Amino acid sequence: MxxxxxxxxxxxxxxxxxxxxxxxxxxxxxxxxxxxxxxxxxxxxxxxxxxxxxxxxxxxxxxxxxxxxxxxxxxxxxxxxxxxxxxxxxxxxxxxxxxxxxxxxxxxxxxxxxxxxxxxxxxxxxxxxxxxxxxxxxxxxxxxxxxxxxxxxxxxxxxxxxxxxxxxxxxxxxxxxxxxxxxxxxxxxxxxxxxxxxxxxxxxxxxxxxxxxxxxxxxxxxxxxxxxxxxxxxxxxxxxxxxxGKDFAPPERGADEAPRARSTSVEVRDLSLWGPSRAMVRDVSFSVRAGEVFGLSGLLGAGKTEVLEAIYGISAYRQEGVIAIAGRHRSFRSPNEAAESGLAFVTEDRKKDGLVLDQSLEANFVLPSLPRVPGFPFYRRRRLCGWAAEQARASRVKHRSVAQSANSLSGGNQQKLIIGKWLMTKPRILLLDEPTRGVDVAAKAEIYRQILDAARSGVTVLIASSEIDELTLLCDRILVLCEGRAKQIVPRSDFSGDLLINLASP
Ligand SMILES: Nc1ncnc2c1ncn2[C@@H]1O[C@H](COP(=O)(O)OP(=O)(O)OP(=O)(O)O)[C@@H](O)[C@H]1O
Ligand SMILES: [Mg+2]
CATH class of the missing domain: 3.40.50.300 (P-loop containing nucleotide triphosphate hydrolases)
Structure with missing residues (x-):
């Protein structure tokens, strides 16, 4: 040398x-x-x-x-x-x-x-x-x-x-x-x-x-x-x-936790989404039971995000097919309508639509919950502040005070804040797109625990992720998409990394 x-x-x-x-x-x-x-x-x-x-x-x-x-x-x-x-x-x-x-x-x-x-x-x-x-x-x-x-x-x-x-x-x-x-x-x-x-x-x-x-x-x-x-x-x-600085183990969905008798919560039938030149999603059908954790897997561009956007009613594409929520045909015209029906959507791009970055943690936490506060628009600010502080602790957001601005948090803590604020709205259907991107191992375990707890209390969870380990840890079933088409729905008993990777490849 x-x-x-x-x-x-x-x-x-x-x-x-x-x-x-x-x-x-x-x-x-x-x-x-x-x-x-x-x-x-x-x-x-x-x-x-x-x-x-x-x-x-x-x-x-x-x-x-x-x-x-x-x-x-x-x-x-x-x-x-x-x-x-x-x-x-x-x-x-x-x-x-x-x-x-x-x-x-x-x-x-x-x-x-x-x-x-x-x-x-x-x-x-x-x-x-x-x-x-x-x-x-x-x-x-x-x-x-x-x-x-x-x-x-x-x-x-x-x-x-x-x-x-x-x-x-x-x-x-x-x-x-x-x-x-x-x-x-x-x-x-x-x-x-x-x-x-x-x-x-x-x-x-x-x-x-x-x-x-x-x-x-x-x-x-x-x-x-x-x-x-x-x-x-x-x-x-x-x-x-x-x-x-200590040992830890991540939580995992049990093999027998998938809900059996519960009613269908989300049904998607023959969904196609047409872009200007081609179909982004083509003839996709699946149904998810209340309390189930349902995964969407596939390569970048396979259509995972597009399917979630269609369910939430914010798809930019021309839509064919049927989406039913709790047995009723729905096609939401705005995020507000979707939220009123009990849906919450954690999007993949936190910079664009996840947080109001120059606002406080408190404001960010309570914003989507405000319409559901008893007596709204009359409420006591102290009480909200208490709720925000409680959720910040439950979500393990590393912070000094709930008054600090969201952009002073580290990247991973911003993501914990986004998931926490949607959990605060007590949704019946939780749509998650890449929920732990940029989140450290310990915080990831924390987010997994929150997702699994929500499912156990009856919340329907749809989660799109490019991390196969994440899906196999959390889900009861996984739908694999490839170039906009549904390849297969894999039950938990058949999960294997190799199978999922193979199915995802064109
Ligand atoms: N401009 C800033 N103003 C105030 N606090 C800041 C600023 N930049 C960073 N911090 C604080 O410094 C600490 C470290 O943040 P940093 O972004 O370096 O963490 P990180 O290790 O990159 O985390 P992550 O894995 O989440 O990206 C955090 O508590 C953050 O809130
Ligand atoms: Mg960082």
Whole structure:
């Protein structure tokens, strides 16, 4: 090994930062060397994103030093970080919805023709090439606003690849990706490592950490617990124990818990959803009993979200077929109508329609429940505040006070807040789309417990997820969709990862 190879690309020492007087990171050391994948793990709110925002020039540390290839460097802005060769793909995506994928990828660094005009042809070719490597299937000319979350994430990844960064920091890049896309991204990550890039991977999917990382750093409550080679970590259970500081086991649906005699709660018959050029969903039929946990499985774009949207009455597509709720034909014209009939919908895109980010936790918690408060619109604010505080505790949202704003919570805690606020409305039918995306293992267990408790009390649960482990843990039956069509409904006794993956493939 020569001398330059041993100098880390980035070396941070003693980084501390606090917000509103409370310490978020306390004297953390962290380094990245060329040709390695360094995983960063920890519970929601442990400080992972904050640490990376300091390396990306978004947050200024209160104390500590950052060296870039041995040279002490002040990263006072995002441009400083880019100049230092550091690219960060943030957890909450940062794309311009009104521009195409190609334009987003080259925003601010368009290649020019000989005459000084943006070279659109070169841009399209390069964009197509990178997006192709990532398994991006939509058109590179599509407006980013029209893409689904998983596709947007691929555009973000393409963008930083084109910027030719030496250090690539990915904050939960795979949380919105399907298994196939995740696999493609991990393969790409290995290739970038071979080219000598230093990669930081933040992920709650510990399988990924074991699959690609060379070293792992564990953060807990803003402190570094350990940095060690992945080969020295005994098991994922051992890693989880380091993260949460104790042992734990996730809850699981029992084999005999599926309701037998209960009435049909949701029935979907011959549902087709027509987009402008093709059917997004075609002839899908199934029925779900009250108190059942029913899963929707399939690759990105298989139609899981579209089916849930149709049931909730917010589908953007022309609809054929019948949807019946508790035996009555229904076609809701607004989310309010659906909510009045006892439906709640936790959508996949929390940035877009999950939370009012600049409002308090309290406001977010009680908002959907307000119409059901006895005596509404006359109620006592103190009482609401108490309910919100109670739900915040039950959902284990890590917070200082219910008066703090939703955007000051870490990503995973925002997701717990969204599920909690819908559970507060006491729905009879709970629709969940990717409910634990970006949620840490312990918090995931907490959300699973809440979902299973709701089902045991008679709530009908429909859950769409790209994580097969999640579905097999929770569901009584799973419907596998492939390119908009129903492949098969698998009962709990037949669950196996291989079967579900095979059924989902075209
Ligand atoms: N701009 C901010 N203002 C106030 N508090 C903040 C801010 N940014 C982060 N925090 C707080 O710092 C703590 C760490 O947050 P951070 O987002 O770094 O966690 P994380 O480890 O990335 O969690 P997750 O896995 O949920 O993404 C949280 O308690 C969060 O509320
Ligand atoms: Mg984070």
């Amino acid at each position: 020569n001398a330059t190879a041993t100098v880390p690309l980035i070396e941070a020492a003693g980084l501390s930062i606090s917000f509103n007087g409370s310490a978020v990171l306390s004297s953390v050391d962290f380094d990245v060397v060329a040709g390695e994948v360094h995983a960063l793990v920890g519970e929601n709110g442990a400080g992972k994103s904050s640490l990376m925002k300091m390396l990306g020039g978004l947050y200024t540390p209160d104390s500590g030093t950052i060296r870039v290839r041995g040279v002490p460097t002040r990263l006072a802005s995002v441009n400083d970080a880019i100049d230092a060769g550091i690219a960060v793909i943030h957890q909450e995506l940062n794309l311009v919805d009104t521009l195409s994928a190609v334009d987003n990828i080259f925003l601010g660094k368009e290649p020019r023709t000989r005459w000084g005009f943006p070279d659109r042809r070169a841009m399209r070719t390069a964009a197509r090439n990178v997006l192709g490597q990532l398994g991006f299937r939509a058109s590179p000319d599509a407006l980013v606003g029209a893409l689904r979350v998983g596709e947007k994430q691929l555009v973000e990844i393409a963008k930083s690849l084109v910027a030719e960064a030496r250090v690539l920091i990915m904050d939960e890049p795979t949380s919105a990706l399907s298994d196939a896309e995740t696999h493609a991204l991990l393969t790409l990550t290995r290739q970038l490592r071979e080219r000598g890039m230093g990669i930081v991977l933040i992920s709650h999917r510990l399988g990924e950490v074991f699959a690609v990382a060379d070293r792992v750093t564990v953060l807990r409550d803003g402190r570094r617990i350990s940095t060690l080679p992945v080969a020295q970590v005994e098991s994922s259970t051992a890693l989880v124990s380091m993260m949460i």
